[in-house]
Amino acid sequence: MAEVLVLAELNPAGGSDNPTVRKTTLEALTAARALGEPSAVVLGAPGTAASVRAQLAEYGAAKVYVAESDDIEQFLVAPKAEVLAQLVAEKAPAAVVIPSSPEGKEIAGRLAIKTGSGFLTDVTEIAADGTATQVAFAGQTIVHSQVTVGTPIYTLRGNSVTPEPAPAAAAEEPVTVSVSEAAKQSRVVDRVVEQKSSRPELTEASIVVSGGRGVASAENFSIIEALADSLGAAVGASRAAVDSGFYPHTFQVGQTGKTVSPQLYIAVGISGAIQHRAGMQTSKTIVAINKDPEAPIFELADFGIIGDLNTVVPAATEQITARK
The missing domain is CATH 3.40.50.1220 (TPP-binding domain)
Known part of the structure; x- marks a missing residue:
């Protein structure tokens, strides 16, 4: 079965040393099954994958590519896009599915340029043949699109798919992180954790x-x-x-x-x-x-x-x- 890469979006609700998987990641893993066998990609600081592997396994990740490095944690999205592009080149997946958050969209756009691939954003459904459904023109038009160049890249709109458990092995595979100097032009100098209410996000x-x-x-x-x-x-x-x-x-x-x-x-x-x-x-x-x-x-x-x-x-x- 063809492999589909799914970028794991993490929520540091339990603290930066104990991240959790966001619901959007579980939705992306579910949607990716229409295209093949999902493999999650975890990008973050050393030790990130350990706390999320079980949940990724529960929702269908056959593999978990672990790309952990301070170079990813200390800079903005450029290193993440660069590492993901390296993984696409090595694994030749059938597609890449990314949650449609602001960061997810930027990573997807950068990935599309680096890999010479087509990119469909804010999709609400992905069919087995790769056709994606999008809502366009402020909701006045429903569009069905397909990527015809390179590795199809999709960002999935939140709450478009109901997460469904499908237990898998989630076998860890380490990824060597090599980030260029060009990707280190914007450093994160501080992080402020927003106070969360008891209500859902x-x-x-x-x-x-x-x-x-x-x-x-x-x-x-x-x-x-x-x-x-x-x-x-x-x-x-x-x-x-x-x-x-x-x-x-x-x-x-x-x-x-x-x-x-x-x-x-x-x-x-x-x-x-x-x-x-x-x-x-x-x-x-x-x-x-x-x-x-x-x-x-x-x-x-x-x-x-x-x-x-x-x-x-x-x-x-x-x-x-x-x-x-």
């Missing part, structure tokens, strides 16, 4: 509750947070809400914010402008709460509630909490 959450301009104030966002907490959901916001100062920009969902694709997306007080729809319309089920019956969001929603969010949302939160 926005782009990885299976349920997202987002508030818009209709929430009316930063203080009123507490009812959005309460609904999210009752569901174990992440909190998002429209551009209008963050521009008005109701919620931090890091939680913006939309074309110029984050793209989410959860199982359930609840849009509260969001009109449904195309900018916002581009960031959430691939959600599996969409529920809209808005007092304007003509709001464009209802065209996209699977279920709609026309009413005052200040009444509807607390009532929904109360019912959900009571039924737990």
